[in-house]
Amino acid sequence: xxxxxxxxxxxxxxxxxxxxxxxxxxxxxxxxxxxxxxxxxxxxxxxxxxxxxxxxxxxxxxxxxxxxxxxxxxxxxxxxxxxxxxxxxxxxxxxxxxxxxxxxxxxxxxxxxxxxxxxxxxxxxxxxxxxxxxxxxxxxxxxxxxxxxxxxxxxxxxxxxxxxxxxxxxxxxxxxxxxxxxxxxxxxxxxxxxxxxxxxxxxxxxxxxxxxxxxxxxxxxxxxxxxxxxxxxxxxxxxxxxxxxxxxxxxxxxxxxxxxxxxxxxxxxxxxxxxxxxxxxxxxxxxxxxxxxxxxxxxxxxxxxxxxxxxxxxxxxxxxxxxxxxxxxxxxxxxxxxxxxxxxxxxxxxxxxxxxxxxxxxxxxxxxxxxxxxxxxxxxxxxxxxxxxxxxxxxxxxxxxxxxxxxxxxxxxxxxxxxxxxxxxxxxxxxxxxxxxxxxxxxxxxxxxxxxxxxxxxxxxxxxxxxxxxxxxxxxxxxxxxxxxxxxxxxx
Amino acid sequence: xxxxxxxxxxxxxxxxxxxxxxxxxxxxxxxxxxxxxxxxxxxxxxxxxxxxxxxxxxxxxxxxxxxxxxxxxxxxxxxxxxxxxxxxxxxxxxxxxxxxxxxxxxxxxxxxxxxxxxxxxxxxxxxxxxxxxxxxxxxxxxxxxxxxxxxxxxxxxxxxxxxxxxxxxxxxxxxxxxxxxxxxxxxxxxxxxxxxxxxxxxxxxxxxxxxxxxxxxxxxxxxxxxxxxxxxxxxxxxxxxxxxxxxxxxxxxxxxxxxxxxxxxxxxxxxxxxxxxxxxxxxxxxxxxxxxxxxxxxxxxxxxxxxxxxxxxxxxxxxxxxxxxxxxxxxxxxxxxxxxxxxxxxxxxxxxxxxxxxxxxxxxxxxxxxxxxxxxxxxxxxxxxxxxxxxxxxxxxxxxxxxxxxxxxxxxxxxxxxxxxxxxxxxxxxxxxxxxxxxxxxxxxxxxxxxxxxxxxxxxxxxxxxxxxxxxxxxxxxxxxxxx
Numbered sequence: 003x004x005x006x007x008x009x010x011x012x013x014x015x016x017x018x019x020x021x022x023x024x025x026x027x028x029x030x031x032x033x034x035x036x037x038x039x040x041x042x043x044x045x046x047x048x049x050x051x052x053x054x055x056x057x058x059x060x061x062x063x064x065x066x067x068x069x070x071x072x073x074x075x076x077x078x079x080x081x082x083x084x085x086x087x088x089x090x091x092x093x094x095x096x097x098x099x100x101x102x103x104x105x106x107x108x109x110x111x112x113x114x115x116x117x118x119x120x121x122x123x124x125x126x127x128x129x130x131x132x133x134x135x136x137x138x139x140x141x142x143x144x145x146x147x148x149x150x151x152x153x154x155x156x157x158x159x160x161x162x163x164x165x166x167x168x169x170x171x172x173x174x175x176x177x178x179x180x181x182x183x184x185x186x187x188x189x190x191x192x193x194x195x196x197x198x199x200x201x202x203x204x205x206x207x208x209x210x211x212x213x214x215x216x217x218x219x220x221x222x223x224x225x226x227x228x229x230x231x232x233x234x235x236x237x238x239x240x241x242x243x244x245x246x247x248x249x250x251x252x253x254x255x256x257x258x259x260x261x262x263x264x265x266x267x268x269x270x271x272x273x274x275x276x277x278x279x280x281x282x283x284x285x286x287x288x289x290x291x292x293x294x295x296x297x298x299x300x301x302x303x304x305x306x307x308x309x310x311x312x313x314x315x316x317x318x319x320x321x322x323x324x325x326x327x328x329x330x331x332x333x334x335x336x337x338x339x340x341x342x343x344x345x346x347x348x349x350x351x352x353x354x355x356x357x358x359x360x361x362x363x364x365x366x367x368x369x370x371x372x373x374x375x376x377x378x379x380x381x382x383x384x385x386x387x388x389x390x391x392x393x394x395x396x397x398x399x400x401x402x403x404x405x406x407x408x409x410x411x412x413x414x415x416x417x418x419x420x421x422x423x424x425x426x427x428x429x430x431x432x433x434x435x436x437x438x439x440x441x442x443x444x445x446x447x448x449x450x451x452x453x454x455x456x457x458x459x460x461x462x463x464x465x466x467x468x469x470x471x472x473x474x475x476x477x478x479x480x481x482x483x484x485x486x487x488x489x490x491x492x493x494x
Numbered sequence: 495x496x497x498x499x500x501x502x503x504x505x506x507x508x509x510x511x512x513x514x515x516x517x518x519x520x521x522x523x524x525x526x527x528x529x530x531x532x533x534x535x536x537x538x539x540x541x542x543x544x545x546x547x548x549x550x551x552x553x554x555x556x557x558x559x560x561x562x563x564x565x566x567x568x569x570x571x572x573x574x575x576x577x578x579x580x581x582x583x584x585x586x587x588x589x590x591x592x593x594x595x596x597x598x599x600x601x602x603x604x605x606x607x608x609x610x611x612x613x614x615x616x617x618x619x620x621x622x623x624x625x626x627x628x629x630x631x632x633x634x635x636x637x638x639x640x641x642x643x644x645x646x647x648x649x650x651x652x653x654x655x656x657x658x659x660x661x662x663x664x665x666x667x668x669x670x671x672x673x674x675x676x677x678x679x680x681x682x683x684x685x686x687x688x689x690x691x692x693x694x695x696x697x698x699x700x701x702x703x704x705x706x707x708x709x710x711x712x713x714x715x716x717x718x719x720x721x722x723x724x725x726x727x728x729x730x731x732x733x734x735x736x737x738x739x740x741x742x743x744x745x746x747x748x749x750x751x752x753x754x755x756x757x758x759x760x761x762x763x764x765x766x767x768x769x770x771x772x773x774x775x776x777x778x779x780x781x782x783x784x785x786x787x788x789x790x791x792x793x794x795x796x797x798x799x800x801x802x803x804x805x806x807x808x809x810x811x812x813x814x815x816x817x818x819x820x821x822x823x824x825x826x827x828x829x830x831x832x833x834x835x836x837x838x839x840x841x842x843x844x845x846x847x848x849x850x851x852x853x854x855x856x857x858x859x860x861x862x863x864x865x866x867x868x869x870x871x872x873x874x875x876x877x878x879x880x881x882x883x884x885x886x887x888x889x890x891x892x893x894x895x896x897x898x899x900x901x902x903x904x905x906x907x908x909x910x911x912x913x914x915x916x917x918x919x920x921x922x923x924x925x926x927x928x929x930x931x932x933x934x935x936x937x938x939x940x941x942x943x944x945x946x947x948x949x950x951x952x953x954x955x956x957x958x959x960x961x962x963x964x965x966x967x968x969x970x971x972x973x974x975x976x977x978x
Contacts, residue, residue, distance in 0.1 A: 084549045097548065104542060106549060207549040214778035242551050243780050321778050324581050327592020328546040332645075345587055345643075372583070372773035381775060 006031035007170035008492070011075055011227035014173055018064065018074045025064070025074025028173075029057035029118050032076045036120065036171045042143045044156075044166040046081045047089050048121035056118040063116065072234045073116030078172035080163050081122035082129055083109050083218070084207040088119075092209040093127045093137035096356025097335045106207025107239045108176060108218045115234040120172050124162030127358045128326065129183055129211040132430035134161025135417060136360040144191060144414050145169040145489035148454035154414040157187030157430070163221045164191035170492055174222040174231050178208060180215045181314050182410075182434025185446035185461055188221055189409035192448045192457030192487065194476070195221045196228045197434075199467045200441030201246035203232075204239030210325040212318035213244075215438050225447060225477045229253035232469060248467060256470035257477045262296030264475065267402035271307035272433060274411070281408050281458065284450045288406055288460045291449075291482035292475065302398040302405065306390045310436040313391065315428060316371050316384035317439070322361075323368025329356060363424065392440040395463070404475050405463040407433050409446040413456035437463045445469075445476045449483035457487065497665030498706070501737045507706045508733040509713075510663035510699060511623075512725075514676060516655045516686035517630065517694040518561045524629050524653035525552030525595060532692065536635075536646035544651040546590035551779050554579070558653040559783065561685040562602050562627050563793050565655055568683045568800055569622050571606025573790050577626075579780045583773045588632035588645050596628035596656075598774040602783065608659070608679070609802050610671040611824070615817035620672055621660030630654050655686065661700065661710065666726035673697060673722045674824065678801050682826045690721050697725050701732045703740070711736070712746040716753050716760055728753035732760045804829055812841025821849055827863045828853075834870035839877055847877060851891070855898045867901040868894070876904040888961050889913050916963045919971070922955070925963065926971055929954045940976050948972060 006028050009017065017023055033050050053076060060074040084090045084102035091097045105113070113119070126136040133155035134142040142161040144154040145168045156165040160177030164187035167175050177184035179197035188195025196219045203218040210216060220231035233253045239245045268289060273282070289299050331337035331352030338351040357365070371380035398405060410430055420427045437444040443466075446459040460479065464472035498505045520530055526543035543550045566573050580598035603625035610618045632650035636643050657676065663669050677688035677695060688695045697720075702713035716732055719725045731753070736746050750764040776782075799807070801823040808819040808829075822832045822845065831852075836844035852873060856866055876893060879885045885893065885908055896907050908914055916922055929951060930937055940947045948969075955968045 084547075090548065092548070100548070102547065102549075104547070205549075206551050209548045210779075212778070241553060243553050244778075320775060324583050324593050324773070324775070327583060327585065328548070328590060330585065330592060332587060333545055333590060334547070346585075349585055369773065372775055374771045374773075377773075377775075 007035045009173065010223045011173045011230055012224065014075055015073075015230065019069070025057040025060040025076070025118060026054065028074060029053050029076045029120070032120055032170075032172060035169070039145070039169045039171050042145060042165050042169055042171075043140050044124055044142050044162040044169065044171055045078065045121040046091055046093060046124050046137075046139045046162070049088055049119055052088065053118055053120050056113070060116050060118060070114065070116035070234075071230065072112055074118060075116070075173050076118040076120050077112065078120050078123040078163055078166040078175035079109055080125055080160050080176050080178055082125060082178050082209045083176060084209065085109055085119070085122065088122065090122065090209070091139070092129070093125045093139055094329075094356065094358070094361065095138040095336060096329045096352070097209075098138070100334050102207070104207060107204035107241065108208065108235045110207075111237060112176070112234050117234070123160070123166055123175055126159035126161065126183075127361050128209065128322070129159040129178055129180055129216075130322070130360050130364055131158040132182065132186055132427055133415075133417070133420065134158040134187070135421065136358055138358060141417055143417070145492065146192065146414060146456055147490055148413075148456050150416070150454075152416040154456070155190065155417050157190030157410070157414060159183040159187075160195070160221060161187045164188055164193055164195070167191070167193045167221055167223060168489055168492070174220060174227055176218060176235065177221040178211075178216055178218050179434075179438065179444075180211050180217075180318060181438045182431040184219045184221055185434045185444055185459070186410045186430055188446040189448065189457065189459030190414040192485070192489070193221060193223055194225050194228050194448070194480070195219065195446045196232060196469070196472070197438070197444045198232060198236065198469055199246070199443045201244055202236050202443070202467065202469065204237070204242040204245045206239055206241040212321040213325060214321060215318060225445070225473055225480045226254060226257055228445070229257055229473050246467065251470055253469060253473055256474045258474060259478060259481065261292065261475050261478050264297045264404070264471075265300050265402040266292050266297045266475065267300050267302035267398050267405040269302050269304040269307065269398070269405060269407060271304050272407045274432065278412060280452050281411060284458050284460065285406070285408050288449055288479060288483075291479055292406065295478045295482060297475070300402050302402055304391075304394040304398060304436065306387060306394050307436055309387045310391055310439055311428060311432050313384045313387045314431065314435040314439060315367070316380050317388060319364040319368030320372050320381050321368070323365045323372065326357070326361070326365055329353065331356070360424070388439050391436055395436075395440045395442060399465045403465075403471050407461045407463065409433060409459035409461040413452040413454065413458055433461060437461075442466060443469045443472050445472045447476045447479050447483070448485045449479060450485065451487055457485070496706075497667070499703070499733055499737060501741050503741050505706060506703045506733070506737050508664060508729065509661050509702045509704060509710055510669050510729055511661035512659045512663065512669060512672060513698040513700070514657045514673070515696045516565070516657060516680055516688070518558050518627075518653035518655055519685055519687060520555060520557045520561060520653055522555055522557075523651040524555055524558050524627065526651050528651065530652050534648060536644070536648060539648040540650065544590065544647055546592070552595060552777070554780060554783065555653065558627060559602070559785070560793055561653075562625060562655050563790060564683050564797065565657075565680060565685045566603030566606065566625055567790075567794055567797055568679045568685075569603070569606035569608060569625065569657070571622055571625065572604035574600065574602055574604055575785055575787070575790070576600070577602040577783045579627075579777045579783065580774045581777045582628075584770045586631065587643060588634045588647070588650065590632070590647065590650060594629050594631065595777055595780070597626035600782075601626035608672060608675050610668060610675055611805070611820035612667065612671055615815065615820065617816075618668060618671075620662040620668070623658045623660050625655050625657045628654050628656055666729045669699065669729050670722050670726045673725060675801065678824055678826070682798055682800050693720065696720065699725055699729055699732075701729055701736070702746070703733050703736045712748050714746065714748065714760075715750045717750055717763060719753050724753060724755050727755065727758070728760060731758060735760060801829075808841070812836060812845065814842060814845050818845045818849055821853070825863065831863055831866070831870045835874045835877070837874070839874060839881070843877060844874070847873060851894055859898075867899070868897045869901075872897060872903055879904055879908060883915055883917065883964060884908065885913055885915050886961065886965055889915070913962060916959055917967060919967070922959070922963050922967055922971055923975075925955050925958050926951075926968070926975055929958065930975060937976055948976070951976070
């Protein structure tokens, strides 16, 4: 029998349908792989019993002839999604031991469609980070190694999800993306990551980081897998006022492989100073592949791109500072209090002990930019710039169907690198943040290797709610790049 | 007739603006499906949203929006078809989210007006600055345990309308009239029950003093006063405190103060330096609140006749004075009662009976109109008995006393007690003859020109008939017999 963990989601789906193997077998294979790769620390909580139960139930369901779109497929769930009865930590000490009495809409949709949960994937604390080093439960290790042999970061914040998929510890994983948290780790781990349009997937039951930016999406081995999984995650949800009341298309059907006559925009502002040669080349190669497939490449301008990172690091912390106010030690999670302490003492002690350094930094930044006397200079101005950034894209999409950029300015770096310099760390998001601010869909597809043998991804940005075009172009790019490299030990 | 406080250095005028929180009447909370029912066990009306569990999101309750628009229309205010919910950030144990969802720079209702009905029958107009929707907080209970405070989240997330007046109020009486009128309007509309003692209507007063004609002084905010009477007291006491401070060479510091009704003083609660920085920003979990003209006009169609319109109608159609009409419309139940009594009858006579006799008796018994032992139908019948000469006005008062005590039907009371007016000429003549026969000297005096003595005879005849003789007939027959 083939190694079931090396299947793609689509292959496993078809194999299950044909009866080549059962969900129980698929699930067992992945649980075994999780055991073998525990050193990567990709999961905060493994749920083998739940997985086996779900797999058995799924096989029974299939036997009755009622298989869902994700029937029997074992996946990892980023530990930012609330899962009923299963500890949900957001990788924070402050939520340690918290077991929700409710299931997030996205996981509920996935499980409703038959998906099997293997466990809760590690992430940066409250999804704040680009390296997965801010998790209270320890950093995730990228399954890829460069020539130095050092442990590398998987990217972040959905680093556990990305590592789990890259190391075949899950067929696919849910991620969330606020400024690049799906796309950047996908690029670092050599997998596909899709951040859908803001409003495509419900945010209900996802621990909030920055409400106007957070969006759930699939992290998968292939573009087709992303299309399948997104179709199962998405949909309007009356419980989320920002969820879009529009129908979910058949994303897989969009993968026609035909992009002839399509116009692909190349934004000159993304060719930033000091861009590594290999990133530049990766991008040029991508352009060539799309041209070869019959697309027309058009230069576009997104003049406010240079303000995007600064804008993001005002808007996101501002919202976070308010969203994280509910973690006060009162109703759930960690409470630190000594005899005779006042309410304020309890707040300060619980939050000081419960939140890590990066989270505290962002709460402080966010509190500052919303403060009386600074609001107009920072937050209000950031909202105005955000509007301009959106308008830039609107203008560009008057001429093109999708935009191609690199996903990240570099390949994965060593754990510990950039730690002392938060601003340098924030620069990892420079190419992903603009689409987040504009609420647009962005897909990262692995298309090449760096000089040191690490995966690199290209990003496709689409029009609002036009994931179909992004996936279609992404599918073509994937086929042309024929990225078959795998981390050591995972070679096909 | 302006209200002036005399200080040791001259006259002072007071300037007051009121912020009133009205709990919206709705089945469920502003952003969750939990019940708003009052008096349930602690923490039994709490949804995951109200408890601010991770990942929970607010969804606005359309009924609360309709109620706010309705109230705005009742305040003759501008309805903003696009408004924005904003987060007001602060930490407190009874605020689970760590922020209150409120409205900041884009409230649902803009400027409007309230007409005050003053006790002397005059009116005064006070501007409304805005009305916005916001969540209520939970309740902290500090008396349940020697060491810990307890929190009840039943109220957490219930919809409030904060109604902010312009600083147009110039006396404690005007503040009282403002609150009375505002309460009447929301009760007429059915958007808030207006019960200050249950906390469903709460008032903060911004008070400052100035020399007549000068610009505004520095204000202090008196928080959470829970009755109209206490608001009036607190304003006067705070104004006097401020005058004393200024006249003593001091300066008023902008601050939040508490009114202690027991000690009759206001106390500093929070200075300006200690004031929270609420870091308002648009709530990213909620889209801007947008509705169209059709939504507003649907609500407009449901509007009941409001106190001002009712008052004008009573004056126009029933010939009532502004004062009487104002008293009657102050509570919708009172106005409804009056309308039943006045229907098909003399409106002024009906108003007299309702205001002087009924309200007088109810006040004495300390009961509201809803508990009145006399139904409007029965009071109407009593007036009919007077109008059709079945009983005299004097007897009617006795009958009314009985009605207040027993709640009985006036027709039956008159029947059973034999109070029917004597309109039989023979019977009245007999009574007159007896009085004339007993007082020949007084008869002579009248005949000698002392007409006024006739009244004495009328009184004697009424007395001898137990008040039942028709006074008009007595008068006429006496005149005929003595002066004939």
